Amino acid sequence: MARKQASQGTPATAALAAAGVPFVLHPYSHDPSAASYGMEAADALGLDPAKVFKTLVVDVDGRLAAGIVPVSGSLDLKAIAAVLGGKKAAMADPAMARRRTGYVLGGISPLGQRQPCPAVLDESAVGQATILVSGGRRGLDIELDPAELIRLIGAVTARIGTGPKAAPAP
Template structure:
């Protein structure tokens, strides 16, 4: 995989470059009317939606956390809470997610966030040689080894995706 292209630099690409992690950038023309940022990326880039992961900010026990699941399914909030030793989770307020990460919705990357948060990656990623996550802006995805994502974000892995996410089918 290639290293960062300076014309596409974001905090996410800078974090990967600083850590010496190989990655490939996948820029695309974002359509503002797209219903799902992640599914749009998969379709435009011609990549299986089970390999494209979305970054979701979740509130667990009053703290913001990051859940990363395939765009082909949804986040299981109970499983997310359990992965972090809690019983209940809820989607975070969009404004709080943007303030915490420094990114806009649809471009929130699990990498290079303004403030790091506990992170959980759906364990389906570990069966793949590479996955794509947001590069820190709409219209930019980063392809990398899921083990590198785990290492750089200090993520735990757990089955936090819905059945649709785990078998590669289903809606956003």
């Protein structure tokens, strides 16, 4: 896999480069009228939506956390609350998510966050050779080994997504 290209640098790509983790950048032309940032990425890149993951910031009993799930499904708020030892979860206020992560909505990456949140990666990522996550801005995704993502952000894995799941890589 290639390393970051200087013209595409974001805190997410800088974190990967600093850690020496191989990754591939997947830029695409962002359409501001797109209904779903994640599905836009999958469609623009011609990829299976179950391989492209979105990072959603949630409030679990007053603590922010990141849920990383395939764009082909949704985040199960009860499941992520349970995984993190909480009673209930709700989507975080968008302004709070921006301040905490340093990223705009639609470009929130699990990597290189201003103040990292505890993270839970949907178990459908495990066993895949690579997955894609936001590169830290709209119109840029990063492809990497899910085991490296788990290691770098200290994520736990659990079934937190609803909807279609990716088939494990052969």
